[in-house]
Amino acid sequence: MRNPGGKLLLEVRGLTTSVSGVEILKGIDLAVREGEVHAIMGPNGSGKSTLAKALAGHPAYKVTGGEARLDGQDLFALAPEERARAGLFLGFQYPVEVPGVTNASFLRLAYNTVQGARGKDELDPLEFDDFVREKLKLLDINPAFLDRSVNDGFSGGEKKRNEILQMALLEPRLAVLDETDSGLDIDALRVVANGVNSLHAPDRAIVLVTHYQRLLNYITPDYVHVMAGGRIIKTGDKSLALELESRGYDWLLESGRAVAA
C-alpha cells in the first residue's frame, strides 16, 4: 500500500555511482516508506542493478556522490555486513555457488550472525533445523535444499528460491530483489512471488528490480519507477508497468530526450 504518511525507511538523494571509472548512476532520488512495494524497471544498461549493488555495498561499485539512509542511518558509512545486520537484504541476480558448505550451515551462520547483531538469541543446529523447515514449508521449497552445498549445481530457479529462503530467514527491514524473476519458469516465479508477499508487512518494504512486467502479475507494486541512462525518468503506479508491457520503453526514452532538449 502507498503510505505517504508512513515512516521513511530508505531515502536516496542525488546518488551517483561509477564502475571501473565509468559513471553509471547520474543522480538517483528515491524514497521508500514502511509497508510499500516499489518496482524499478528499465531497459538493459539503465543502471537498475548498479543501484541495487551500490545500496548493498559491492566494493566494485564506487559511490561518488549523494547519500542513502536506511532508518535514518547513513548506509554508505557501513560495511556490507553492517548494512545486512541493519536490515538491508539484496537478492542477487546471479547467486554465488559455494561448493563444500552445506546450505543448512550457511543459512544458520547468516541467521545467527544477523540475530546476534540485533541482540536476539542465536539458534543451535537443532533449533535452527525446526525453524528453517517451517519456512521451507511456508515457501514450498524442497527440504533437500538444506543438505546440498550452497547453490552448487542448483538450477537458475533453485538459486532464486534459495535467495527467497534467505530473505525469509533474515527478515530484513528492506529487501532489494535484483532481477530475482529473470529466467524463472512459472512455478519458480510463483514461489518467489509467494515469498515476497509473505514477507510483506506494515513495518517492511520491498524494492523489486525487474526487466519484465511478468512478476508484477503476482506482486502489486505501489510505485513503478523507470530508469534510463542512470536516472529515474518516470514514476507512476502499476498501470505504468502495464503500459511499458504493451508499448515498450522507447516512447518513454524519446519523451525523456524531448524533455531534456
Added chain:
Amino acid sequence: MTESAAKSYAAALLPGTLPAGPNAWLNRLRAAALERANALAVPTTRDEDWRFTDLSPLYKTAYQPATFPTEMPREAIERLFVPEATSRLVYVDGHYVPEMSMTGDDGISVGTVVDSVRGAPGIAEGHIARLVGVEQDPFAAVNTAYLQHGAVVAVPRDHQASRPVQLLFVSTQPERASYPRVLVVVERGAELSFIEDYVSLAGGAYFVNGVTEIAVGENASVRHVRVQRDSEQSFHIATCGVSLARDARYASQNICFGARISRLSHNVRQEGEGTDCKLDGLALVAGRQLADTHSSIDHAQPNGRSRQLHKCIVDGAAHAVFNGRIVVRRGAQRTDSAQSSRNLLLTGKAHVDTKPQLEILADDVKCAHGATVGQLDPDHVFYLRSRGLSEAAARNLLTYAFAAEIVDRIPIASLRERLEELVTRRTQAKV
C-alpha cells in the same frame, strides 16, 4: 650443492653395515639398495623434476635413524585411532609397535615385511620393490636399505574388506629419520579401504622418507586415503607407486598439511584394460612451508579412465608445487582422462607452480585438463558479507569450502570429520 656433496648426502643417511636378517631375499634386496643409494646423487634444483623444490635445507643435516622410543605416548597415539578400523599397524619413529597394533579378523592379512604375513606367505617377497624401484631414486634406495618391519596388507581373492585398515606413522623424536614402508596387495575381485596417516606428536625438525606400493588386481578396488600432518619444521619425502590390472579401480585422497618441505611422487600405471583411477589432492600450507605433489598417471592399455582434482591453498609466504603428468601410450585407445588443478593464494607472498604435463601418443582419446590460480573471488566474498558475515568470516568460509570439496570425498566418516575440524582450524587462523 655440488654433485659430490649431493652424492655424499645419501651415503651419510645410510647404515654402515647391514646386519643379516632371517630372510635371505630381504638381505639381498637391502644390499642391492644400499649399493644403489651409495652410487646415486640426491636431487637438486638443476634436476627438471625438482626445479621448484630446493632440498638444500634438508641436506644440512644427516638425520640418523630414530631409536625405539623410550617413552611411548600411548594416549596421544590412541587419540589418532580411527574407530572404523578393525586392523591397524602403528609405527612410532619408524619402529613397529605390535602392542598398539591390531590385526583384526576381517579376512585381511596384515603384518610386517620381515615376519611372514599370516595367510599370505611370500607376498612381500613377490611384490616389494616392484612398483617403486631403487635404480633411479636415491630416497627410495635409502628407504629400501633400511627395510625391515614395513607394513604389509594383503586382501585375498574376491574378499571384500568391510572395514578400513589404518596405518599410523607417528613421529616423536626431533633430529631423527624414519623410513616408513607400505605394501598393499589386493587380489582379483577383492576390495580394500586403507588410511596412511603421518603425524607429529612432539614437533621439531625430523625426516620422514617413505615408500608405498599398491598392487590392485583384476577387477579389484582400492580406496586410499593419505594424510600428511608432520611438524612444520620437518621434511617429508615419499613415493607411492600403484599398478592397476584389468578393470581395477583405485581412488585416493591425498591430504597434505604438514612439513617444512614435503614431496609426494604419486605414480599410477594402468597395466590392464578398462581401469579406473581417481586422484584427489589437497595441500594446505602456510608460513614458509613448501608442498610439492608430482603425480603421474600412465595409461598403458585401452579403455582406461582417470580423474584428477588437485587443490592447493597457500597462505603466508608458503609455496605449493603441482606437476601432473598424464601419459597415454600408443595403443591406449579410448582413454578418457580429465585433470584439474585449482589453486587459491591467500596472500601476495604465497606462491604456486602448477604444471600439467600431457604426453598423448594414441589418437582416439578424450583428455581434458585445466589449471586455475587465483585469490578468493570478490563477488563470492561480497555475497557472504551481504548476508551479514564479516569479511574475515566470509573469507574463512570460502577457504574452508575450497578445501572441503576434497576432504568431503574421504570415504571414512570419522577421519573425514576430524580433517574437517583440522581444515576449519587452519582456515580460521585470522579471525
